[in-house]
Amino acid sequence: xxxxxxxxxxxxxxxxxxxxxxxxxxxxxxxxxxxxxxxxxxxxxxxxxxxxxxxxxxxxxxxxxxxxxxxxxxxxxxxxxxxxxxxxxxxxxxxxxxx
Amino acid sequence: xxxxxxxxxxxxxxxxxxxxxxxxxxxxxxxxxxxxxxxxxxxxxxxxxxxxxxxxxxxxxxxxxxxxxxxxxxxxxxxxxxxxxxxxxxxxxxxxxxxxxxxxxxxxxxxxxxxxxxxxxxxxxxxxxxxxxxxxxxxxxxxxxxxxxxxxxxxxxxxxxxxxxxxxxxxxxxxxxxxxxxxxxxxxxxxxxxxxxxxxxxxxxxxxxxxxxxxxxxxxxxxxxxxxxxxx
Numbered sequence: 001x002x003x004x005x006x007x008x009x010x011x012x013x014x015x016x017x018x019x020x021x022x023x024x025x026x027x028x029x030x031x032x033x034x035x036x037x038x039x040x041x042x043x044x045x046x047x048x049x050x051x052x053x054x055x056x057x058x059x060x061x062x063x064x065x066x067x068x069x070x071x072x073x074x075x076x077x078x079x080x081x082x083x084x085x086x087x088x089x090x091x092x093x094x095x096x097x098x099x
Numbered sequence: 100x101x102x103x104x105x106x107x108x109x110x111x112x113x114x115x116x117x118x119x120x121x122x123x124x125x126x127x128x129x130x131x132x133x134x135x136x137x138x139x140x141x142x143x144x145x146x147x148x149x150x151x152x153x154x155x156x157x158x159x160x161x162x163x164x165x166x167x168x169x170x171x172x173x174x175x176x177x178x179x180x181x182x183x184x185x186x187x188x189x190x191x192x193x194x195x196x197x198x199x200x201x202x203x204x205x206x207x208x209x210x211x212x213x214x215x216x217x218x219x220x221x222x223x224x225x226x227x228x229x230x231x232x233x234x235x236x237x238x239x240x241x242x243x244x245x246x247x248x249x250x251x252x253x254x255x256x257x258x259x260x261x262x263x264x265x266x267x268x269x270x271x272x273x274x275x276x277x278x279x280x281x282x283x284x285x286x287x288x289x290x291x292x293x294x295x296x297x298x299x300x301x302x303x304x305x306x307x308x309x310x311x312x313x314x315x316x317x318x319x320x321x322x323x324x325x326x327x328x329x330x331x
Contacts, residue, residue: 017206070199
C-alpha cells in the first residue's frame with residue numbers, strides 16, 4: 001500500500017519548550033556543539049493508490065486537520081521514498097509542497 | 100434555562116460544570132460528543148479535561164467530533180458557549196475564537212489559584228462582573244500559552260475581545276497576559292482557568308477571610324442565567 005508522508009513543524013518564531021528540553025539534556029551530556037533542537041510531527045498516511053487527486057486531498061487534510069496554521073507549518077507532503085511513484089523522478093517533485 | 104455540557108472521550112470536569120450550572124439556578128443537560136442533538140438547550144459549556152488524550156493537538160480531534168457541527172452552528176446563531184481549559188482549546192481549534200494555545204513556556208504543568216482581571220463585561224458569561232474586577236479561580240494546565248500573530252493580536256486588543264487577563268503572574272507565557280477571549284458577538288467565551296471549580300464555599304480557592312471559600316466562578320454561570328431571564 002502506498003504511503004504519503006506529511007511533515008508538520010511548530011512555527012519557527014515560536015518557542016518549542018519540548019525541543020528546548022531535549023537540547024538542554026544534550027548540552028548536559030556534553031554535546032555542547034548542538035545548539036538547538038526543534039520537535040515536529042511526521043504523519044504516514046496509507047492510501048489505496050496515489051494520484052494527483054489523492055495528493056490534493058492529503059494536502060487539504062494536512063492544512064485543515066493535521067496542522068493548525070496559527071501555531072504550525074506543513075513542511076512537506078510527499079509519497080514515501082520506497083514507493084515506485086516516489087522514484088519516478090518528477091513524481092516526488094510534484095508531490096512535494098515545500099514552503 | 101437549560102445549559103448543555105458536552106462530554107468528549109477524556110473530558111474530566113463535566114460533572115463540576117453541571118454542578119456549577121445547577122448552583123446558578125439552571126438545569127444542566129448532558130450532551131454526548133458523537134450525537135448530532137443539542138436537546139434544545141439554551142447555552143453550552145465545553146468542559147475541561149484531556150479530550151482524546153491531547154493527541155494531535157489539544158482539542159483538535161474533539162473540534163472535529165459530530166456534535167461540534169451543531170455547536171458551531173449554534174454559536175454562529177448567537178447561543179452562549181463557554182469553553183473552559185480544554186474546552187477553550189476546542190473553541191480555537193474549531194475557529195470559533197482566534198489564536199492558538201501552546202505548551203507552557205516553562206514546559207511544566209501548572210496548578211494554582213490564579214488571579215484574573217475581568218476586561219470585558221459585555222459578554223454572555225461575564226455580565227455579572229464589574230469592569231476591571233479582580234477575581235481568583237483555579238488554573239491547571241500544561242498547554243495554556245495563548246499565541247496569535249501580530250495582526251490577529253492587534254485586532255483582538257483593538258476590538259476589546261480580551262475578556263480575562265492574568266494578574267500578578269503570567270503562569271504560561273500567554274501573549275499580553277491573555278487568559279480568556281470572546282468573539283465579536285460576545286456569546287462565545289473561552290478561558291484556560293476553571294470557573295466551575297470556584298462555585299461553592301468549602302471547595303473553592305482560599306480567600307483572605309476563610310480557606311476554600313472563593314466562589315468567583317459562580318458569576319460566569321449566573322451571568323448567562325440572568326441574561327436569559329431578562330430576555331424572557
